[in-house]
Amino acid sequence: MPKAIGVDIGGTKILSAVIDEKGNIVKSLRVPSEGREGREKILSHLYEAIEGVLMNDIEGIGIGTAGQVDPDTGMIVTATPNLKDWAGTPLKDIIEERFNLPTYVDNDGNVAALGEWWAGGGRGARCLLCLTIGTGIGSGIIYNGKVFRGAKGVGAELGHMSIKYDGIRCNCGGVGCIEAYASGPALIRRLQEKGKSITTPEEIQRCAESGDKIVLEAIEEIGTLLGYATVSFINIFNPDIILLSGGVSNLGDFLINPIRKVVDTYALPGGRDVKITRATLGEQAGVVGASALVFLKGAK
Numbered sequence: 642m643p644k645a646i647g648v649d650i651g652g653t654k655i656l657s658a659v660i661d662e663k664g665n666i667v668k669s670l671r672v673p674s675e676g677r678e679g680r681e682k683i684l685s686h687l688y689e690a691i692e693g694v695l696m697n698d699i700e701g702i703g704i705g706t707a708g709q710v711d712p713d714t715g716m717i718v719t720a721t722p723n724l725k726d727w728a729g730t731p732l733k734d735i736i737e738e739r740f741n742l743p744t745y746v747d748n749d750g751n752v753a754a755l756g757e758w759w760a761g762g763g764r765g766a767r768c769l770l771c772l773t774i775g776t777g778i779g780s781g782i783i784y785n786g787k788v789f790r791g792a793k794g795v796g797a798e799l800g801h802m803s804i805k806y807d808g809i810r811c812n813c814g815g816v817g818c819i820e821a822y823a824s825g826p827a828l829i830r831r832l833q834e835k836g837k838s839i840t841t842p843e844e845i846q847r848c849a850e851s852g853d854k855i856v857l858e859a860i861e862e863i864g865t866l867l868g869y870a871t872v873s874f875i876n877i878f879n880p881d882i883i884l885l886s887g888g889v890s891n892l893g894d895f896l897i898n899p900i901r902k903v904v905d906t907y908a909l910p911g912g913r914d915v916k917i918t919r920a921t922l923g924e925q926a927g928v929v930g931a932s933a934l935v936f937l938k939g940a941k
């Protein structure tokens with residue numbers, strides 16, 4: 642059966658896997674990325690990640706990476722300090738030259754969404770939105786089997802939908818972005834403001850499950866804000882399904898119920914029947930979606 646290598650590059654780790662054309666993981670590997678050490682370090686770990694899973698009959702290499710990517714040239718356009726000096730890296734050219742295999746590079750949010758559509762919780766969807774809520778809010782949109790990327794490939798950044806024009810300054814330089822209100826760090830900050838010093842998602846989860854009022858209130862507040870952003874997403878895109886992934890999504894119904902409530906009240910009625918649920922591939926969405934880039938020739 643045809644196989645591809647899928648790679649997911651984050652600030653602290655690189656995941657790689659060989660995946661068959663049905664989406665099954667044949668072999669996988671995890672290496673550090675040491676993203677703050679700069680481009681050469683990241684590349685050397687990336688080679689290690691690919692070489693560690695390389696086998697016969699590989700059709701190509703798909704890569705999802707944090708940062709904005711030009712999907713036509715496979716060039717990294719911008720990146721955060723978590724991947725230092727990553728901007729300006731001609732990643733597709735470098736990998737094709739080294740491994741002599743067709744290579745596709747895309748933003749990690751797009752790739753995760755593609756993975757969920759191709760082999761996860763979004764199979765069969767006509768219009769799928771996937772929000773990865775963790776340190777930031779990544780996102781991807783799949784429409785008619787293709788990744789929606791905009792004119793230069795850098796669109797679909799739903800996490801930077803502003804919900805408040807005089808709100809909190811976001812890491813992107815914008816103001817009032819939903820990422821600044823509903824990411825993992827934003828939830829922890831909100832809890833601190835309420836006098837709760839909780840630092841891990843697992844602890845938040847435990848407190849929520851044991852009925853801790855303050856924790857439940859904080860989750861409901863960020864869920865409500867996510868709900869207002871989601872209303873806009875629904876009115877613009879009319880998705881049939883919205884999938885939530887990333888650490889914060891593990892809060893499940895504690896988070897989804899307040900989103901649902903706002904959506905059922907304020908979204909334009911025609912789009913309210915959207916399914917809102919947790920993604921199913923978890924941490925594997927990136928490598929699965931990256932391999933789908935190969936099988937679907939970039940999903941353009």
Ligand SMILES: [Zn+2]
Binds near residue numbers: 801811
């Ligand atoms: Zn922003």
